[in-house]
């Protein structure tokens with residue numbers, strides 16, 4: 254089709270069509286980057302992306318009904334009665350409809366400026382196009398101006414232009430039907446129960462929408478048809494979640510505050526919380542109806558309001574012990590739902606797991622605080638019960654800490670600690686972390702980067718490699734292994750006792766290269782064979798050091814791998830000038846500040862909890878393989894899979 258030689262006008266083969274192909278290719282190559290993997294969770298996330306777009310349309314006030322249908326062939330249809338995706342030619346690509354640009358181009362969307370949407374879950378302009386790229390068939394129908402249009406795609410490639418297929422006198426909106434590509438997702442299939450749960454929670458999050466569910470596939474007692482509309486919002490959601498459990502407050506503390514009315518900025522927050530002796534506490538938070546399983550600023554704002562409120566109430570009630578209540582006591586004891594809507598939210602990571610917008614903290618805290626004070630004052634019976642319950646929890650926690658402290662003190666007295674251990678100063682195990690680092694150089698910047706009170710460092714020499722896989726008789730005579738055991742305060746194999754463990758988190762921090770992955774996998778194998786309960790109790794973690802630092806003017810980002818780097822290069826950081834790429838060869842090359850920010854500081858780092866999946870035979874072997882593999886996306890896939898383990902609750 255090139256035409257310089259033939260002298261013909263290049264008509265179809267123009268720059269824009271090239272961009273479309275390049276645009277979606279990385280999505281199929283590295284689905285993990287865009288949809289968090291190729292596993293069951295990622296598959297279900299495909300529905301979330303399309304549903305989120307309809308929810309955005311509803312929250313913006315343009316739709317009040319959404320239908321979600323799981324069809325017999327496992328394709329999914331999502332229909333809304335919103336404005337309909339625009340189908341007129343796109344100003345930048347005049348030979349294409351906006352619909353095609355949206356579905357075939359990354360970072361094309363109507364939610365960047367806040368003109369068409371005020372507080373949307375969508376913000377990257379990638380969701381719909383990613384689903385399109387990963388579907389072997391996608392059909393989009395748009396009813397606009399009394400006419401019905403349709404365009405078909407396969408694996409992100411249009412199968413023809415957008416066409417008018419009929420009249421639509423009484424209807425408007427968008428209908429998307431997609432079938433996930435088995436080349437990408439293999440044998441994973443949609444689970445009706447899981448989809449239903451997602452659909453219901455969306456309906457709870459926005460009372461202005463009615464969501465209809467229909468499934469042609471049976472799944473236990475999951476209904477084949479249902480209609481969800483919850484005018485009671487989160488308060489009802491919480492009541493339903495808690496079921497018959499007795500609660501300290503008869504009615505949950507629940508409410509909603511419009512930021513526009515209160516603070517003059519767009520958005521709102523809705524919340525519901527109650528306390529019960531019947532179960533452990535939990536919090537499920539959302540921003541613009543997108544679940545944020547890792548929390549973030551809206552959650553911290555919420556807890557800050559509750560904490561200050563309860564302490565102030567304790568003071569009023571002359572309960573001196575109220576001041577001992579900490580945020581942890583609240584979190585472990587309270588059952589909470591928080592949903593905020595803000596403009597241009599900033600999330601950490603591609604899958605929007607944690608909210609980063611700093612302003613949200615202040616907005617939510619201020620909004621909730623007044624209401625909480627009033628609520629406590631108005632219902633002194635509930636308030637008293639909650640206060641007593643929380644004080645009790647605080648006392649219990651302090652007693653446990655005291656016990657542990659004495660245990661640790663006597664343990665440390667008996668113990669000889671290895672000379673190269675840089676220990677933390679905290680006297681109790683609670684909240685402490687041991688970073689196992691590779692070599693002395695990384696140890697150097699680690700010392701500057703750590704939090705002295707809570708974070709300890711143990712450098713291990715490379716030669717430990719030779720013995721980690723060995724039988725335990727050989728292990729026990731090895732000096733490096735002995736140092737490791739002494740630092741941890743535990744023995745190996747049958748001599749292992751979890752109660753003696755001197756730290757809360759054991760974090761393997763190796764270079765983000767093949768050697769590093771090798772050492773990490775050997776260490777994991779060691780823990781798996783010699784100290785298995787430590788893994789099962791959730792104490793073992795992997796640090797995630799970045800591979801690259803990109804700077805553009807004043808903007809700076811760190812990238813975990815090549816794919817993420819390429820994504821940023823393509824997208825730009827939003828700063829001025831050219832993008833400068835520097836590659837970290839090893840942890841030792843990073844200065845303390847960078848190391849802290851990217852890898853060690855609990856506020857900004859990312860950690861992977863190491864888990865053992867019982868259902869998958871040979872999982873550890875496989876895991877070692879994957880971590881040792883040269884491909885960064887393998888590592889990423891592993892990260893995502895573990896994330897799934899933690900987040901199962903928050904579909």
Ligand SMILES: Nc1ncnc2c1ncn2[C@@H]1O[C@H](COP(=O)(O)OP(=O)(O)OP(=O)(O)O)[C@@H](O)[C@H]1O
Pocket residue numbers: 302305306307310333335336337338339355361362363364365374375376377378379380381382383427
């Ligand atoms: N159901 C819909 N109704 C109306 N417009 C839609 C609908 N679905 C998608 N769009 C339009 O298509 C654009 C692109 O959607 P896409 O999901 O790709 O990105 P996004 O929602 O902007 O951001 P994100 O990648 O975070 O989801 C949206 O910004 C919106 O303008």
Ligand SMILES: [Mg+2]
Pocket residue numbers: 302305306374375376379380381
């Ligand atoms: Mg979207």
Ligand SMILES: [Mg+2]
Pocket residue numbers: 354355356357358359360361362378379380381382383
């Ligand atoms: Mg898009």
